[in-house]
Amino acid sequence: MQENSFRALDDSPCLKRLYVTSAITADDRHLGHNSFLQLFFDYFGSRKSPFFNRLELLSYDTALWQIVSTELNDAEREDMELELEHEPLSDGELEGLSSSSGHSHESTQAGNIGPPKEDHTEVTDDYEDDTDDLQLANDFRQWLTQPECYTWERVRSGFSRMPLKTLWVHYRNDELVWTVYEFVIGREPVFRPEQSATPSIHDWTDASDEDQSYAFQRL
Amino acid sequence: MFSALSRHQLRSLTYRHPVSDALYLEQFRDAIRPIRDYPSEYDPDTRIIDTGNLTSLSLYNLGTTKTANDAAELTFRLRKQLKTLRLSVASEWQPKIETLQSSPEFMEAVMIYDRECTRDKLYPFIYPFVLADKPEPMRLQELELYGVFDAFDKNNWLCAFDLHTIQKLTLMHYFDCDIGTGDSSFWSHLQSQAVSFKTFKTDCGFNEMFSFLQSSSGLEALFLYDYNRSLRPITLSGHFHSLRKLFYPEWSIRPSHTTGSILEMVVTNCPLLEELGTYLVEQDSYVSCQMHPRPLVHQVLRTRETVWLLTACRKIRLEHSMILHVLSAYT
Numbered sequence: 001m002q003e004n005s006f007r008a009l010d011d012s013p014c015l016k017r018l019y020v021t022s023a024i025t026a027d028d029r030h031l032g033h034n035s036f037l038q039l040f041f042d043y044f045g046s047r048k049s050p051f052f053n054r055l056e057l058l059s060y061d062t063a064l065w066q067i068v069s070t071e072l073n074d075a076e077r078e079d080m081e082l083e084l085e086h087e088p089l090s091d092g093e094l095e096g097l098s099s100s101s102g103h104s105h106e107s108t109q110a111g112n113i114g115p116p117k118e119d120h121t122e123v124t125d126d127y128e129d130d131t132d133d134l135q136l137a138n139d140f141r142q143w144l145t146q147p148e149c150y151t152w153e154r155v156r157s158g159f160s161r162m163p164l165k166t167l168w169v170h171y172r173n174d175e176l177v178w179t180v181y182e183f184v185i186g187r188e189p190v191f192r193p194e195q196s197a198t199p200s201i202h203d204w205t206d207a208s209d210e211d212q213s214y215a216f217q218r219l
Numbered sequence: 220m221f222s223a224l225s226r227h228q229l230r231s232l233t234y235r236h237p238v239s240d241a242l243y244l245e246q247f248r249d250a251i252r253p254i255r256d257y258p259s260e261y262d263p264d265t266r267i268i269d270t271g272n273l274t275s276l277s278l279y280n281l282g283t284t285k286t287a288n289d290a291a292e293l294t295f296r297l298r299k300q301l302k303t304l305r306l307s308v309a310s311e312w313q314p315k316i317e318t319l320q321s322s323p324e325f326m327e328a329v330m331i332y333d334r335e336c337t338r339d340k341l342y343p344f345i346y347p348f349v350l351a352d353k354p355e356p357m358r359l360q361e362l363e364l365y366g367v368f369d370a371f372d373k374n375n376w377l378c379a380f381d382l383h384t385i386q387k388l389t390l391m392h393y394f395d396c397d398i399g400t401g402d403s404s405f406w407s408h409l410q411s412q413a414v415s416f417k418t419f420k421t422d423c424g425f426n427e428m429f430s431f432l433q434s435s436s437g438l439e440a441l442f443l444y445d446y447n448r449s450l451r452p453i454t455l456s457g458h459f460h461s462l463r464k465l466f467y468p469e470w471s472i473r474p475s476h477t478t479g480s481i482l483e484m485v486v487t488n489c490p491l492l493e494e495l496g497t498y499l500v501e502q503d504s505y506v507s508c509q510m511h512p513r514p515l516v517h518q519v520l521r522t523r524e525t526v527w528l529l530t531a532c533r534k535i536r537l538e539h540s541m542i543l544h545v546l547s548a549y550t
Contacts, residue, residue: 008486012492014492015492019497175440
């Protein structure tokens, strides 16, 4: 799926930023954010691609990601080791930290850091034992579907680069990024008629995916 | 606010006017509310601005005769020093001359003014240049105009803008003032005068615009918004070795090339291309014929107003066969 397009991108000599406004599959479906990201990383993540190594910014529909290296610098490695020495925080402790910060925005971010909470304990164990690669890969794919990916945990992916979700507003001064943002936010959403008497109408309105809600990201 | 600035401090001015209720009425036609313009006391008083060093002027969402006249007066006053000009007009606004004079000569001038305004909503800003005895077009480096009518008179524009100095040109919200009256001579003029830009952004869909693109060279950034046309390789052939940014975000109604082949053409022929905004359609998918136009036609048909249907069809340039196909489903 989308392999022709990805193969063409792979040949680019100096493409650094890619903005995909929409992707339509052969069976007329509009891909969701998560599906596109998984397809993209399934194709490029496991092969030596100069384009993929060069890529610094990727967008799809209303989502924007920085593509960052998974190699840790010294400070990150030290943080990781420190963190691994301690038990992970419980949900109650996390909430306490969040409420003490006093800012709802910060508390939202704190709650979304890293892999899903239910996997948090296992993640630490898996990393230390490194026994179940398949489980790790599955965890990673599940994690890819989460809106935030953060810090040292990305090294577990086995990929050389990772998506880090970012905000459009950080690129307000970049002409093309802001143009893409205005396009994907400003266009009219797909029209969804009420119960229509004409069956053929559903052929082109039923382009469903897991996140077809068009709930645009607010800045 | 402006008087607080020290002398010659102001170099760039951007003002975005508030949106009047009429915009919302356009979106929700069933709503019954009086059209109420925003209070004019919130407009900046351009007369007290020290414009000695002002080289960049951006005025957005102009929607009343007063603000348009102020903007036109300010633009004309700064014509020799401006390097950047950005103007946009509210979609519901219709320019007009407010006068109490009724002499026959003056009424004739008003008729000409009104006629030009129906062809070009930006005419009020160009009007002072047209009236000038000695043409003094602005030597801008960057020009952005939003709310461009298909039928604007290129000769008026040439009175106001020296096209050869412009490096960045943006002509957006290109739309028809009437069905079938588009005037493409502006693009033919650009082609005949061998004008070229560094950055070019438009949603115009004229064949002549694409011919101009094909004949020019040296573009570094190109933003194309036309929904109904495939990007043909030959269109970009003159810009292959200079293009760094390219944006063509939508699929065409009837693509003559798959996205894979267009992508391949772009990435292999543009050695400097660093940023690309595009769409991806799986090969052999014909969804591109179905995604955008039909919902709009369906919505329009529910109103049972033929004028709306024709206007919508013109705007999205549906092919006759598709219109007949959709109509047959409803009759």
